[in-house]
Structure formats: structure tokens, C-alpha cells
Amino acid sequence: ATMPPLLSAIANAGRHGVLVKSAVVMERLGQVDTVALDKTGTLTEGTPRVVDVRPLPAGGLDEGELLTLAAAAEHPSEHPLARAVVDAARERRLDLPVAQDFTSAPGIGVKAVVEGRTVEVGAPARLLDDPDGAVVEPAEELEASGRTAVLVVVDGTPAGLLAVADRLRPDAAATVAALTTLTGTAPVLLTGDNPRAAAHLAAEAGIEDVRAGLLPQDKMDAVKELEGAGRKVMVVGDGVNDAPALAAAHIGVAMGRAGSDLALETADAVIVRDELAAVPTTVALSRRARKLVV
Ligand code: ADP
Numbered sequence: 001a002t003m004p005p006l007l008s009a010i011a012n013a014g015r016h017g018v019l020v021k022s023a024v025v026m027e028r029l030g031q032v033d034t035v036a037l038d039k040t041g042t043l044t045e046g047t048p049r050v051v052d053v054r055p056l057p058a059g060g061l062d063e064g065e066l067l068t069l070a071a072a073a074e075h076p077s078e079h080p081l082a083r084a085v086v087d088a089a090r091e092r093r094l095d096l097p098v099a100q101d102f103t104s105a106p107g108i109g110v111k112a113v114v115e116g117r118t119v120e121v122g123a124p125a126r127l128l129d130d131p132d133g134a135v136v137e138p139a140e141e142l143e144a145s146g147r148t149a150v151l152v153v154v155d156g157t158p159a160g161l162l163a164v165a166d167r168l169r170p171d172a173a174a175t176v177a178a179l180t181t182l183t184g185t186a187p188v189l190l191t192g193d194n195p196r197a198a199a200h201l202a203a204e205a206g207i208e209d210v211r212a213g214l215l216p217q218d219k220m221d222a223v224k225e226l227e228g229a230g231r232k233v234m235v236v237g238d239g240v241n242d243a244p245a246l247a248a249a250h251i252g253v254a255m256g257r258a259g260s261d262l263a264l265e266t267a268d269a270v271i272v273r274d275e276l277a278a279v280p281t282t283v284a285l286s287r288r289a290r291k292l293v294v
């Protein structure tokens, strides 16, 4: 027997490193007219690195102490920024104490008790209600150059900033261009990161529609708004902080390598072989298969 078109399209997508979970999904992929991309781990390589460790005077810690506390608190987190912080501590051969009472707030950061001290690590504007100039000025300076400023708060005092840098995926700009041609609409960037770092990266990738500073709920609302306006939206994300947006979309695609376990299970499709360029390829495969299905 010859294989039904949607099934051979699934097999073909598999050869391009995309796991499409059903024939229904394979068919829906071809209906997508708007693509929303997450930033960290999707548009970027998702292996950010700590490029600067800056203690703030109020904390009274040196670089090693600051990084030790931050890395201990981040250790249980799945977020790419958390891995960057832990790797930086390992490279400096710092001993990491075991954190207690770990909690993480998606799109905001983490909190844990490390050797009796309460340590919070995350977005400066999210951790502090009213950050003063001593935090805001160095943070904005880092962000203007495309870096993500990660704030470390110890026992309620801003103790330091970590500058994290991530690279655009090599195929990001080509993928954005291909998706624009294929769907007739330029992709949208949805990110929890700050507007300065987001704008910097979006410009490099050729994306104009940038929605930054979004919490997971806001990302979902942005998707619902687009769908409410009649769009068929595909969200591509790592699922760490965009699980609700992935679920709300017409099609949710998870990046396999950076993706959380939950995202891989609940997504409609998974990019197994870490190549963003497989997204437009898969949409095109669906379009072709749909023409053959009567
Ligand atoms: P993106 O949309 O770029 O993938 P996220 O929504 O995952 O970003 O996170 C948004 C912001 O929240 C990050 O830029 C960071 O400032 C902060 N954040 C979230 N989780 C963490 C964490 N574990 N450690 C440090 N910062 C975090």
C-alpha cells in the first residue's frame, strides 16, 4: 500500500529532525499563518554564558561569594539562565552548598535558602518593587548591549548583578525570512526578557514585532489575542516559561534540547535536532501533503 500523504509527511519531518505527534498536527501545521518565537533557547542558542560578575556595594560580598550563593539557589532550576549561573560557578571551581526551600516563579526567577541566607535570583525589575539607581543604572547599561542582567538579592538586599550573554542561532535570520515568505506575515518575538536586550537580538534576526517583559500569562494572552483576530498561531518555545502560550496556540512546538520535560510531552511537535530552520521546512511539508489529501 502507498503511505497516506500526511503519514509520509510525518516521516519526512522526522528526517528533518522534527517529531510531529499526529496526522492531525501534521495537517494543522499547514494552516499556520503567524509564528511567535520565544527568545531564550529558541531564537538564541539557549546556552547563555555569564560574562561578568558585579557585586553591588550594599551586599558586601566578593565575586566568588556572590556567584556561589546565586549558583546554589539556581541549581535546581531548569531555566537556561540558571544553567549559565551554575556553569560559571563550576568553571571557577566554587563549592556549591545545597539549597533549601527552593521555589521558582516562571518568567521571574528563583528563590532558595542557602546556608541560612535567603537568596533570590532573577529579573531586576521583577525582584524589586522599586529598584534604586545603584541597581537600575548598571543593569540598563548591560542590557543596552544585548545582555541579560540577572539580579542577586540576599536577605532582601541587592547584592550583585550577573551579566549573561546568549548568541543568536546561526539559522535564526534565515528562518525568520523563510517564515515571512511562507506565511505572508513576519514572525513575532515573545519574551520575558527586558525590552533592550530583546530589541538588540530581534534586530539581528530581522524581527520587527517585539513584545518584551512578558510573564508566561502575558505570552499566552498575546497568543490568544492573535488567534482572536483570526490568526492561526504557531508558538515555538522551550516550554520553561512559555508552557501556557504553547498550549494556547493552534500549534505548539517545543525545542527538544532546551525544552523542559513537560513541554516535550505536551507540545504538538518537537524539534529534536536543534535546528530552527526545520520549522519552515515542516510547514512546507504540511502544505504539500494537504494538497494531496482529498
Ligand atoms: P525568554 O522569553 O527570553 O525565554 P523567560 O520568559 O524564560 O525568557 O524569562 C524571562 C526573564 O525572567 C529572564 O530574562 C530573566 O530575567 C528572568 N528569569 C526567569 N527565570 C530565571 C532564572 N531561573 N534565573 C534568572 N532569571 C530568571
Ligand code: MG
Pocket: 038, 039, 040, 041, 237, 238, 239, 240, 241, 242
Ligand atoms: Mg524561554
